[in-house]
Each structure stands twice: as structure tokens, then as C-alpha cells.
Amino acid sequence: MLRPLAALLLAAGVLLAAPAVAAQEADPAVRLDGASLDEARQVALDAAARRGWSAIAVEPRRITLEQTLPGPAPRLERPAETLVRVYATFLPDGDDVLVQVQAIRIDAPETPTERRTDLTGPYRDNLMNALRALQGHWASRFTVLDPPPRARPAARPGQAHLGTWAYYAERYAEARGCRLADAGAELLDADSDAELHRVPCRDGTAILVRCHLGECGAAR
Numbered sequence: 761m762l763r764p765l766a767a768l769l770l771a772a773g774v775l776l777a778a779p780a781v782a783a784q785e786a787d788p789a790v791r792l793d794g795a796s797l798d799e800a801r802q803v804a805l806d807a808a809a810r811r812g813w814s815a816i817a818v819e820p821r822r823i824t825l826e827q828t829l830p831g832p833a834p835r836l837e838r839p840a841e842t843l844v845r846v847y848a849t850f851l852p853d854g855d856d857v858l859v860q861v862q863a864i865r866i867d868a869p870e871t872p873t874e875r876r877t878d879l880t881g882p883y884r885d886n887l888m889n890a891l892r893a894l895q896g897h898w899a900s901r902f903t904v905l906d907p908p909p910r911a912r913p914a915a916r917p918g919q920a921h922l923g924t925w926a927y928y929a930e931r932y933a934e935a936r937g938c939r940l941a942d943a944g945a946e947l948l949d950a951d952s953d954a955e956l957h958r959v960p961c962r963d964g965t966a967i968l969v970r971c972h973l974g975e976c977g978a979a980r
Contacts, residue, residue: 787862790892792859797857804848804850804894807894810975822850823847826844827843842865845865847861848860861891863878863880864876864877864878896975926955928976931976932959932971932977933959939963940962944959953972955971956979
């Protein structure tokens with residue numbers, strides 16, 4: 761049961777929220793430099809939505825996120841379910857905001873056999889990876905990449921330059937209504953941790969997508 765859950769947490773790449781209790785000193789946390797409470801909360805919600813998490817509660821200083829894991833074969837009239845719930849708490853600290861998270865698993869929710877398990881400790885590394893991705897997304901918010909004037913190696917005829925994050929750039933474009941053209945994402949520019957892609961759509965338009973450490977958004 762735990763192995764599929766670990767894969768989900770790694771794939772989600774977004775903070776989880778834990779039970780409505782005060783955050784402990786040992787809880788996974790990162791600092792968002794120069795963020796306001798509203799900005800920290802919104803960037804976390806945006807990242808969660810891109811990774812398929814549902815926000816089931818939004819408060820000024822905390823959000824609660826949830827995803828459903830498939831359970832064993834359904835019995836009787838109710839399908840078995842396992843929920844992963846994450847609590848993200850936003851703590852002002854001077855000009856910054858500290859984001860702390862906790863995570864729980866809920867087996868057979870809303871049934872007489874409901875069972876809750878604290879995952880914050882066992883999955884601390886996964887939660888920290890998600891928080892660092894959030895921190896990187898916040899740090900890159902003002903970065904703008906323009907197609908560079910320098911020459912690039914020529915691709916073979918009919919083949920676009922591919923980047924590490926091409927797959928994620930295409931998924932971002934599809935989520936915004938683009939029906940991908942056969943050519944796929946073309947890499948326009950790249951540095952050590954960011955890439956600029958042009959994603960062509962079947963209607964003849966194209967979307968410029970910037971990906972930073974796997975987090976993709978519209979290029980300005």
C-alpha cells in the first residue's frame with residue numbers, strides 16, 4: 761500500500777496538507793522570500809491544481825489538499841477508497857512566508873472502519889522535494905526568457921530541437937486547449953535549470969511555454 765503512495769507523492773510534486781493541528785518544528789518547511797500570505801497561498805494552489813490535487817478547504821493561513829488513491833476491489837455497494845490529504849500552513853516571518861506541510865492517509869473514509877495514518881515523518885523527503893519545487897517556482901516568477909539570437913545546432917529535416925521538459929510543456933499546452941500538432945514541442949532556449957518551448961497546435965497557433973525544474977507556465 762505504501763509503495764503506490766510514494767509514487768503518487770513524487771509524481772504530485774506539490775505540497776500536501778495535514779490534519780488541522782499546529783505545525784510542529786520538525787514538519788517539512790521552506791521559505792518563500794518576499795512573498796505575502798496571499799501570494800504564497802495562490803502559488804501553492806496553482807501548483808496543486810497543475811498536479812491534480814483538489815483544494816477542499818482554503819483559509820487565509822492554511823489550505824487543505826486531497827487526492828484519491830485506488831483501493832482494493834469494491835465490496836458491497838461502496839467502493840473502497842484511500843485518500844491522501846495534505847495540510848499546508850502559511851506563517852508570516854518578516855518580509856517572507858514560511859510554508860509548513862503535514863500529510864495523512866485516510867483509509868475507508870466516512871465508514872465505520874475509517875483509519876487515519878500520519879505520513880509526515882515517513883514521507884518527509886517526498887514532501888521536502890515538493891516544497892523545494894514550490895520554492896523554485898516562486899523564485900522564478902519574474903524570470904523572462906526570450907528566444908536567443910545565438911545560433912543553435914541544426915536539427916535533422918522535420919525534427920524539432922527537444923528539451924528535457926518537452927513532455928511537460930506539451931501537457932501544459934494541452935491543458936489550455938491546444939490540440940498538439942504532429943511536430944511536438946520545439947526547444948527554443950535552455951540554461952542550467954530552465955527551458956523555453958514553442959508548442960504548435962493543430963489550428964496553426966503556437967504556445968510559448970517556459971519550464972523551470974519541471975514546473976511549466978506561459979512565457980511572457
